[in-house]
Amino acid sequence: MKSLLTITFLIILSSALMSQGFEVGDYATDFKLRNVDGEYISLEDYKDAKGFIVIFTTNHCPYAIAWEDRIIALDKMYKTKGYPVIAINPNSAEAYPADSYDKMIERAEEKGFTFPYLHDEKQEIYKIYGATKTPHVYLLNKEKDKLKVAYIGAIDNNYRNAEEADEHYVQDAVNNLLAGKDPDPNFTRAIGCGIK
Amino acid sequence: MMTRYLFTILLIIPSLSIFSQKIEVIDMDRLKEELSKHSDTVYVYNFWATWCKPCTEEMPDLLKVEKEFTNQKMKLILVSLDMPSQKDTRLAKFIKEFNIRSEVLLLDEPDFNKWIPMVDDTWTGSIPATLINAPGKDFRKFHEGVISYSELKSHVQSLIQ
Numbered sequence: 001m002k003s004l005l006t007i008t009f010l011i012i013l014s015s016a017l018m019s020q021g022f023e024v025g026d027y028a029t030d031f032k033l034r035n036v037d038g039e040y041i042s043l044e045d046y047k048d049a050k051g052f053i054v055i056f057t058t059n060h061c062p063y064a065i066a067w068e069d070r071i072i073a074l075d076k077m078y079k080t081k082g083y084p085v086i087a088i089n090p091n092s093a094e095a096y097p098a099d100s101y102d103k104m105i106e107r108a109e110e111k112g113f114t115f116p117y118l119h120d121e122k123q124e125i126y127k128i129y130g131a132t133k134t135p136h137v138y139l140l141n142k143e144k145d146k147l148k149v150a151y152i153g154a155i156d157n158n159y160r161n162a163e164e165a166d167e168h169y170v171q172d173a174v175n176n177l178l179a180g181k182d183p184d185p186n187f188t189r190a191i192g193c194g195i196k
Numbered sequence: 197m198m199t200r201y202l203f204t205i206l207l208i209i210p211s212l213s214i215f216s217q218k219i220e221v222i223d224m225d226r227l228k229e230e231l232s233k234h235s236d237t238v239y240v241y242n243f244w245a246t247w248c249k250p251c252t253e254e255m256p257d258l259l260k261v262e263k264e265f266t267n268q269k270m271k272l273i274l275v276s277l278d279m280p281s282q283k284d285t286r287l288a289k290f291i292k293e294f295n296i297r298s299e300v301l302l303l304d305e306p307d308f309n310k311w312i313p314m315v316d317d318t319w320t321g322s323i324p325a326t327l328i329n330a331p332g333k334d335f336r337k338f339h340e341g342v343i344s345y346s347e348l349k350s351h352v353q354s355l356i357q
Contacts, residue, residue: 060247061247062247062279095249096249132320132321132322132340133320133321133322133323154308154309154321157306157307157308157309158306158307159306159308160279160306161306164306167309188308188309189308189309189312189313189319189320189321190308190309190312190321191243191277191308191312191321191322191323192321192322192323193247193248193323194248194249194250194251194322194323194324194341195322196249196250
């Protein structure tokens with residue numbers, strides 16, 4: 001009876017923790033999701049990576065579109081330094097037809113995405129991560145083969161105009177990791193499109 | 197004949213202006229002022245945008261609650277996060293389509309981190325989000341995500357009595 005209670009308690013606790021998503025300092029889980037080229041991709045495939053700039057983003061969202069070129073720039077800037085961008089579309093094609101897998105392929109081609117654009121088809125991964133909107137960044141840092149969440153939040157502090165942004169959160173965070181320091185700030189907020 | 201025609205036009209013009217909602221573009225300071233009003237009214241601030249599907253799906257429920265408390269001390273304020281460039285097109289069209297009479301404010305502040313924590317410290321920034329503020333009752337409740345008709349109604353109901 002006692003062990004049953006303990007198990008029940010553990011289940012409740014873990015589901016409560018799950019629903020909260022990751023916080024900075026947590027260890028992130030890997031995933032296996034289909035890329036726009038048809039291949040399935042996992043983070044463990046990247047043996048040489050030092051970490052990942054995981055970005056939940058979509059085709060349709062005006063904010064995602066506003067930041068799109070900056071996402072491409074981040075990948076170009078940091079892929080060679082060990083921190084590639086991994087984009088994940090968490091939306092259901094039923095709720096947003098513009099975010100279907102086929103439309104993802106079109107968008108990736110149109111914009112010339114230099115990074116994988118993965119489809120969270122079962123809508124499970126964004127929930128585990130705790131992403132609530134797009135774009136929503138999770139910067140992961142490899143530590144002893146584990147992926148530690150180093151930063152969560154926005155790309156920079158001006159969605160409308162890249163040139164007017166004077167806080168480049170993700171860039172600064174990755175630069176800090178490259179310098180062996182913790183990102184500061186490690187958490188920022190931004191308005192984004194709710195995931196559905 | 198001509199006089200009658202003119203007379204009809206004169207009658208139509210003011211009624212048109214009643215129906216065309218004015219959208220006020222505001223900055224962070226004005227939002228702060230708005231959120232710290234002192235009165236015995238129950239304020240419901242809804243943060244939304246026309247491009248946000250869960251927001252537009254939630255809208256009829258908000259308007260229904262507002263309607264049920266007509267002539268009572270409840271005020272629905274729609275804080276739109278649409279792009280300012282779409283104010284007179286997309287946003288105005290939506291307001292007309294949904295026959296919205298509530299106050300509509302368009303918040304024009306591209307640096308989110310400066311004002312999101314001001315609304316609520318726990319808000320990650322997803323919309324819709326609703327703040328129920330009843331300064332007279334010292335009550336303040338923030339809800340990130342879609343708020344249900346029954347939840348909103350019961351809050352307003354309990355605060356208004």
